[in-house]
Amino acid sequence: MTMYCDGPVHEPFGPEYVRPQNADCPDCECCTAALCAKGRANVTECAGNVDGEMKERVANCPCSAESTRGTLAWRAGMIRATTYATERPLREELEHLLRAIADGQVNGFTELLPKLVVRRYVSWTPGSTTQVALTDFGRAYLDGLDLPRTESLVSVQSVDEAARTVQALIPAFSAEQPVTVPMDILTTRRTELSPPELTEATLYAEVNPGARTADDVVLTKVRNPAVVADRPKSPDGAR
Numbered sequence: 001m002t003m004y005c006d007g008p009v010h011e012p013f014g015p016e017y018v019r020p021q022n023a024d025c026p027d028c029e030c031c032t033a034a035l036c037a038k039g040r041a042n043v044t045e046c047a048g049n050v051d052g053e054m055k056e057r058v059a060n061c062p063c064s065a066e067s068t069r070g071t072l073a074w075r076a077g078m079i080r081a082t083t084y085a086t087e088r089p090l091r092e093e094l095e096h097l098l099r100a101i102a103d104g105q106v107n108g109f110t111e112l113l114p115k116l117v118v119r120r121y122v123s124w125t126p127g128s129t130t131q132v133a134l135t136d137f138g139r140a141y142l143d144g145l146d147l148p149r150t151e152s153l154v155s156v157q158s159v160d161e162a163a164r165t166v167q168a169l170i171p172a173f174s175a176e177q178p179v180t181v182p183m184d185i186l187t188t189r190r191t192e193l194s195p196p197e198l199t200e201a202t203l204y205a206e207v208n209p210g211a212r213t214a215d216d217v218v219l220t221k222v223r224n225p226a227v228v229a230d231r232p233k234s235p236d237g238a239r
């Protein structure tokens, strides 16, 4: 760089080009706070928002991980598990194993265990005292089978496009306590809504009114009655 050596005196400590660094995330060892904020708001997590070498470094960042309650990846996992429970349930042997794990009756490797681990319904940590444990997704799956689901009004109060979530009142769950819902399940081709339109829209979805907490309220089958073509499908694919 010669363009700044314009005087007779060489200036070795000359202009300091300090790139504004992003502050480190206080909750992990791998990311900046800005990256974790992005990762939490993206189902591809922190690793999906960086390139090359950084990908490896931030892989498995706990701040954005699917296994961390409240991340967008976690919310997507809860919806996926519930959808599978209500629409494409596991075969019987797998359901029995999942229920046995939920009841604490299994704590070691069994032949079918990997099939539940790969769906992230169960965590399996060989060598630890609790080797086999039900995950939030395993619980959501069983709740999807066992607990009532009902259609409710979804009244969007506010939209956070950066976090890709909305706050919504879901009267079937609570008249006062808002529920955080992934924005993208409300702004689909089927609802024909854009984010700014959500607070004005009347939407319906199937929910679990008995959810333990607001975060455990899982919306499926989101429906915009203003879209005429959005009729309920006939249950021909049901088993």
Ligand SMILES: [Zn+2]
Pocket: 025, 028, 030, 031, 032, 035, 036, 039, 046, 058, 061, 062, 063, 064
């Ligand atoms: Zn991170």
